[in-house]
Amino acid sequence: MDPVLNPYVPGAGRRPAALVGRDDAINSWSVALQRAERGITDQPIVLYGLRGVGKTVLLTQLRHDAEQRGWLAVQVEAGSSSSLREMIGEGLYGPLSDITRPSAGKRLLKALKTAVSFKASYDATGTWNFGIDLTGEPGGGADSGRLETDLKKIIKDVSQAAADEGGGLAVLIDEAQDLTKDELVTLAVASQAAAQDNWPVLFALAGLPNLPQILAEAKSYSERFKYVHVERLxxxxxxxxxxxxxxxxxxxxxxxxxxxxxxxxxxxxxxxxxxxxxxxxxxxxxxxxxxxxxxxxxxxxxxxxxxxxxxxWDRTTKAEKDYLRAMCPEGDTGIGSGEVANRLGKPIGKLGPRRSSLLHKGLIYAPDHGVVAFTVPGMSGFISRQSE
Ligand SMILES: Nc1ncnc2c1ncn2[C@@H]1O[C@H](COP(=O)(O)OP(=O)(O)O)[C@@H](O)[C@H]1O
Ligand SMILES: [Mg+2]
CATH class of the missing domain: 1.10.8 (Helicase, Ruva Protein; domain 3)
Structure with missing residues (x-):
């Protein structure tokens, strides 16, 4: 049949023609947006699950829903070489310029000035010019160098400016398991501060199945996050x-x-x-x-x-491939790392670096203490089809 009309779209982050089975998350985000517009800020939402289940697509849908309601939204992907500071700063520039106009109100001017200082905190050579003279305006000061201080400042000022436009600020972070521990802690602290003072900002994080555990280890009040397991349909x-x-x-x-x-x-x-x-x-x-x-x-x-x-598979070394092979077939659901060591005939301690490198590359995760599993469904079938 005519491939031009083919409605199916395999590929990372590609929006399906029918986005099905995610109504609960979409509805609870919609409720959170409306509550924030009325001055009540809810806890961050955390989408977690295997690769290919639809986390990125869902996160993008949440961003569109926020934008549809007139919110200012920034969606970034962790795991590249950029820091959280830089990703948020660069991500905010576009949406902020979009709402900038000569008749900008006080809170928008303040947010712009704060954004300019935030930019200066990570980029000594670049400056932002929103085409408006900000001398004499309040704001700025998001360049103390301390991530928590600066992030809180920019989030507060930008979200309050966004509220004047009728919405709030939505911060969406994909592949959040790749943030550093410091960044995760800072996010938890900033979202806590936002909820306490009812800044109109909502956070949504997406990541691999170990994300809830990483968050729990990063900060004790991460239990206040709202966890959504994104599963097969x-x-x-x-x-x-x-x-x-x-x-x-x-x-x-x-x-x-x-x-x-x-x-x-x-x-x-x-x-x-x-x-x-x-x-x-x-x-x-x-x-x-x-x-x-x-x-x-x-x-x-x-x-x-x-x-x-x-x-x-091609991103792994020979030694890592041996490790992955030894995880089959139980690796799709989870296998003890002791058993993997047995199969390889090596002491478990010796395999630590291989295990952590595979964790770092996002090929495996630890569903439980001392257990490893593939992040990709069907990986063990694929491995069995590969010759030595
Ligand atoms: N709810 C859904 N219904 C149908 N197809 C979906 C759904 N969510 C995602 N997909 C499809 O699945 C694939 C992977 O989606 P993606 O969001 O990249 O997954 P993840 O971020 O979890 O790895 C894409 O081809 C996308 O079109
Ligand atoms: Mg994804």
């Missing part, structure tokens, strides 16, 4: 993710084709998109049959092996 939701986009262009899935794709995908959103895309391309007319589905799944597996799995 329920079968009815998986069906909807496939059927609804097809229906919109008068394409139908035969029942057995649909069930086959859902079963093979394990209801993981990434796999649903990948198999859906290939099954569509295999179909010769506006009905997707079981034969098309079977061909689609086979081709989809190839695509996943060459992309989704391969990119991660």
């Amino acid at each position: 329920a079968p009815a939701e998986a069906r909807e993710a496939l059927v609804r986009p097809a229906q919109e262009v008068s394409v139908t899935w035969e029942q057995d084709a649909l069930e086959y794709v859902i079963d093979q995908s394990g209801s993981y959103p990434y796999f649903i998109q990948q198999f859906g895309q290939e099954a569509w391309n295999a179909a010769s007319d506006a009905t997707i049959t079981l034969g098309d589905a079977q061909l689609g799944v086979a081709r989809g597996h190839q695509q996943l092996d060459n992309g989704f799995f391969r990119t991660r």
Whole structure:
């Protein structure tokens, strides 16, 4: 069938034609936005789950929902070389310039001046010019060099300016497990201060399944965060993710084709998109049959092996690959690191560096003390298909 009309979009962060099964998180964010507009600030929301379940897509949806209500929003991804300070600073520039105008009110002028000082705190060569003379305005001072002080200041001033525009400030951070401990602590402290003083700001974090644990270790009052486990879809939701986009262009899935794709995908959103895309391309007319589905799944597996799995596998050393192999097949759910050491015939202490390097690369996580698991669903199947 015409690939131009193909509605399925496998790929990191790509918005699906039908975003299904996430109503609870979307609704509770909507409630939080409305409460903040009325002067009550709720705790941060933390989305956590395996790779490919749809955290980034959901986080982006939350940002759009905030923007739709006239909020100022900044969405950043941790894990690159930039610090939290720099990511937030650079992320705020665009939205702030968008609302800047000659008739800017007092609180916006103050926020702009604070933003200029925040920029100076990490970038000695760059300056921001919002096209407005800020001399004599209050604000500034977000350049003490102490992250907690500076972050609180910029968040307070910008959120209060955003409130004048009818909304508030939304700060969304993806891959939050890659923030440093100091950054996480600072975020926890800043969000706590925001809630206490009802600054109109909301935080949303997304990250791997160990994010709640990392937060708990970082700061004791992280229990006040609102945790949302982003999981594979329920079968009815998986069906909807496939059927609804097809229906919109008068394409139908035969029942057995649909069930086959859902079963093979394990209801993981990434796999649903990948198999859906290939099954569509295999179909010769506006009905997707079981034969098309079977061909689609086979081709989809190839695509996943060459992309989704391969990119991660290729980032590991030979010794790390041995470790990952020794985790199979139980690694999809979790296996004791002692057992991995046994299988490799090495003392557990010797494997510490390998384990932490794999943790650092985001290939494995620790679901429990002394346990390791793959961050990618289906990784053990992929590994078993690789020759030595
Ligand atoms: N709720 C959903 N319904 C259908 N497809 C989804 C959903 N969430 C995500 N996807 C699809 O899954 C894939 C992975 O999404 P992404 O947000 O990048 O996952 P993560 O950030 O958890 O790794 C994308 O192709 C996306 O279109
Ligand atoms: Mg993601």
